[in-house]
């Protein structure tokens with residue numbers, strides 16, 4: 001029997017006074033990692049809160065592991081581990097207290113795995129929360145979520161404020177949690193390296209809208225930077241997929257998406273000499289997407 005999708009959002013809309021999440025479609029299958037990337041205020045946390053049933057949408061539908069949200073959130077949440085910055089542990093209690101507390105609620109608690117995570121994360125279970133550093137708090141929260149063995153992990157900015165070593169530990173453990181092929185992760189991050197490293201799918205959000213959502217290989221493969229020399233100052237071909245142009249004298253760097261073999265041919269036909277065609281990192285794609293989306297928003301505003 002086919003498993004239900006890990007997350008299936010259709011036409012999600014949420015209207016705040018100064019912000020609107022518009023027509024968000026977002027789906028991925030169990031066993032996959034979906035990374036949400038976008039600038040501050042793009043709507044990433046709002047989407048995660050909708051997925052968790054912490055907010056109700058104004059329009060659209062959400063199913064998580066086959067459960068309609070928010071109506072069936074109690075059933076869904078037995079199988080979801082959620083971590084966000086605004087989650088609070090009891091300051092005057094120990095990590096062990098929290099472990100016992102979660103264990104008393106969730107019969108899926110895996111005590112052996114919890115002990116392994118304590119050692120891996122170098123945490124002391126009798127230490128009180130108020131004495132933990134930021135990185136130790138993130139690791140303790142991750143431990144509490146992972147040791148429940150949820151089918152879906154939802155993380156809002158899991159690596160913000162972590163040093164590179166702790167960041168790696170957290171990412172490694174997120175990946176370890178996927179060893180079973182039906183476990184899934186939905187997470188947001190400003191850190192494009194994290195997204196690039198562990199995601200199967202990437203969704204880019206800007207101004208409450210999805211700009212691109214596809215599997216990582218297609219996402220990364222669709223973007224190129226063409227370096228051109230244009231001694232006779234001929235106009236560039238008029239292509240809708242040109243996303244950025246940097247001109248310096250006769251040298252020009254053109255960033256395109258939806259790249260295929262026909263693109264260089266069109267530049268050649270327009271009399272441009274291509275000196276290099278480069279792939280972009282996710283960081284560069286992020287910056288090009290933001291620049292382009294900002295320009296589009298300005299155009300809509302002016303019209």
Ligand SMILES: Nc1ncnc2c1ncn2[C@@H]1O[C@H](COP(=O)(O)OP(=O)(O)OP(=O)(O)O)[C@@H](O)[C@H]1O
Pocket residue numbers: 016017018019038039040041042043044045046047
């Ligand atoms: N409860 C609320 N009431 C009014 N506006 C809100 C509310 N929650 C979020 N917003 C607005 O929605 C927009 C998107 O916020 P959201 O937290 O989803 O963005 P984000 O992409 O997660 O940003 P960041 O990367 O800075 O965390 C922001 O403009 C924010 O001010």
